[in-house]
Amino acid sequence: MSPELDAEMKSSEATVLEIKRLLNKERFPDDERTTVVAALIHQAIEHHVSILLLLRSELIGSAFALTRSVSEILYRGVWLNTCATDEEVQKFAVFDKFELTIGEMVNAIDAACGLEFFREFKRQTWKTLNSYAHTGMLQIGRRFTGDRLGPSYTDREKIEVLRAIRLCIVMLVRPFFAKHGHLDSAKEVDKLMSNTVTPLTVQPPIIDDLPEKTHWDKITPSFGILGICAVASYIVYVTKLHCDLLTGVALITLLFMMLQTEHERCDRVRAGWREVRRATFALTTAAQWASKKQGSSEAQQYADDARASMQDWYGTLLLYGRGSLRDEYQRATKKLQAANTPLMQMLPVFGALDFKAEQKFKTWRLVWL
Numbered sequence: 001m002s003p004e005l006d007a008e009m010k011s012s013e014a015t016v017l018e019i020k021r022l023l024n025k026e027r028f029p030d031d032e033r034t035t036v037v038a039a040l041i042h043q044a045i046e047h048h049v050s051i052l053l054l055l056r057s058e059l060i061g062s063a064f065a066l067t068r069s070v071s072e073i074l075y076r077g078v079w080l081n082t083c084a085t086d087e088e089v090q091k092f093a094v095f096d097k098f099e100l101t102i103g104e105m106v107n108a109i110d111a112a113c114g115l116e117f118f119r120e121f122k123r124q125t126w127k128t129l130n131s132y133a134h135t136g137m138l139q140i141g142r143r144f145t146g147d148r149l150g151p152s153y154t155d156r157e158k159i160e161v162l163r164a165i166r167l168c169i170v171m172l173v174r175p176f177f178a179k180h181g182h183l184d185s186a187k188e189v190d191k192l193m194s195n196t197v198t199p200l201t202v203q204p205p206i207i208d209d210l211p212e213k214t215h216w217d218k219i220t221p222s223f224g225i226l227g228i229c230a231v232a233s234y235i236v237y238v239t240k241l242h243c244d245l246l247t248g249v250a251l252i253t254l255l256f257m258m259l260q261t262e263h264e265r266c267d268r269v270r271a272g273w274r275e276v277r278r279a280t281f282a283l284t285t286a287a288q289w290a291s292k293k294q295g296s297s298e299a300q301q302y303a304d305d306a307r308a309s310m311q312d313w314y315g316t317l318l319l320y321g322r323g324s325l326r327d328e329y330q331r332a333t334k335k336l337q338a339a340n341t342p343l344m345q346m347l348p349v350f351g352a353l354d355f356k357a358e359q360k361f362k363t364w365r366l367v368w369l
Contacts, residue, residue, distance in 0.1 A: 005155040012162045016048050019173050022185045033089045040077040044169050060153040068129035074168040079105040081175050083112050114274040272320035273357050279316035280350050283309040287343045329353050
């Protein structure tokens with residue numbers, strides 16, 4: 001085993017051990033959705049341990065065959081966590097069957113999270129993983145060493161498999177923490193993600209979609225509506241306003257029209273910030289590629305692409321950003337640009353601000369964004 005492969009295996013093992021530590025530290029509810037996703041995560045981690053054991057035992061073909069199972073767990077787990085309805089979760093639990101294909105799942109995830117990661121990740125890996133899992137030509141072609149039957153997998157191929165499954169586990173666990181409000185652990189996973197090197201052209205987004213509303217978040221709007229009604233009743237009582245039935249119905253209708261208008265405004269703000277998130281994802285990907293290509297013949301082209309992405313991002317922020325958060329974005333980026341900060345060193349700022357944006361438009365506080 002080469003030193004490079006040994007280092008990669010130890011790094012992969014350390015990442016998953018840290019994820020297990022974070023999972024053991026937190027507490028989760030026992031509803032159907034959570035238990036199913038938790039079981040998928042547990043299975044993915046077991047596959048990871050098995051792949052390491054197989055690689056160390058020189059049973060490379062079997063290790064490679066398991067990689068598709070890990071990727072399927074990623075797609076199904078994130079879809080169940082972020083997209084599936086309660087009815088769809090229940091159908092899977094009862095009938096052990098998904099009505100959606102993997103392709104439909106990845107499209108739904110990207111649409112729900114405002115990303116283009118999962119679709120592209122599947123496009124770049126699916127055919128290869130199928131060939132390894134179903135003993136296709138990629139697997140068969142590596143059963144020969146010269147004219148003898150014997151495995152001929154390179155260390156580079158083994159490292160790529162290790163990086164792919166590590167990325168799958170990190171991307172699976174991150175939204176699970178976020179959904180249940182364990183944001184400190186989610187940030188720790190973000191750090192693991194930023195240190196996860198992938199051989200693919202698609203790069204993992206540093207900030208994934210934040211959690212669904214908790215039970216408290218879901219009932220907060222109801223308290224808001226009740227509060228408005230209480231204030232209206234108090235005004236009627238104090239002013240001794242006497243209304244007939246028709247006037248009362250008209251006032252209630254007006255109240256709900258005002259609430260609907262506010263919800264529509266919230267939807268517009270949310271849609272605008274999703275555009276900013278898409279531009280942020282494009283910018284971070286371009287910057288990462290520019291960094292990787294430094295010193296190569298293509299370095300200038302990738303650097304130009306990164307600068308163009310920065311300009312596009314700033315225009316998108318001005319066009320679609322709203323409220324105090326947009327001002328915070330502008331202040332942060334202007335301060336960094338004034339200090340001539342390299343683009344790669346600016347990426348943590350984008351991640352932190354993107355995290356704030358997602359927190360806001362996932363809660364009722366979006367009204368004051």
